[in-house]
Amino acid sequence: MITALLLIHGLVAAALIGAITHQLFSVWWPPRAAPGSFFARFRAVNVASYTNAIIIMFVIETFVGGVLLYPSYRVSSRVVMEQLRLAAPVGIFDLKEHFSTVALGLLPAYWYYWRQPLSAERASIRKFLTTIIAFTIWWNFLVGHFTNNIRGLWS
């Protein structure tokens, strides 16, 4: 069951990373002309329409990770990591927990500033919030994989 949940967690995380990275690139480097290159096309998608999908996927991720998987991590994996004195991995996973929560709380504001029609005067705050949420999603993804694979890393 835990393995299946981890797989779902990983798959949704991959979709979430794709969506938020599109949005992040688009707000930082908006395409100015007809996109020609792959990189320009990557940025030229209609990123405002990704907002609700990102919010739903983030909430699913937090539910799967926080409610269904986290107790198992707390009872087994974390105890083992502490016994092995792997302090840094425990610390970065604690940061994942706190960053996720702050980003979860940011979702209402994120939705509000990405509401259609997009206001030009709110472009900066949109960029700011998207960056924080993108950073959190990437952090969670990398730390989650690192922690999941930690037994192999030190064997």
Added chain:
Amino acid sequence: MSFYRVFPVFSTAFAVLYLLAATFNYALFTYHPLLHELDLLARPAKAGPAMYWYGWITTAAIGALVVAAVATFVTDQWERWVQRAIAFACAYAVFYVIANGVAVFIYDRSSHELEFLKHWATPATGALAATVIASFFFPIRWTQRVWSGWTGVIPLSVMLVFVYLLRGWFIPSVGLILK
């Protein structure tokens, strides 16, 4: 203040309240994962570890909902006072960090026992004095309308505070890497 403004207010308040809840362990309930039991408020571990995270989130969410609800009653004429209060609080937090750092620095290098430097009231008072002085120099545009950037700055600062609070987990590893 329009109804839609509750969304950024909720997000900002949630970040601050979550930080307070996690730091001072204001969990609305405690979950014991091995026993599958829930206890009201923060309770020590029974068998296996106790989980407070769900309790912290609930505390912060309820608090942020209250703050957001109150914000709907704040009229435009109060907006500049809200902005001033937030600017004052943020400046105070920055000065507190600086004052605390200076106090610890002096205490560590002093040849005398300057115990008062270790007391919480010393940096708190110094930061308050510095903030009051600095507030006279705040640009006018800082005190007129509520700045939407707080919605990003405050949660980002909360994340940085968490990095600081959890530094004990990383410093030994960073030291090993630097060796």
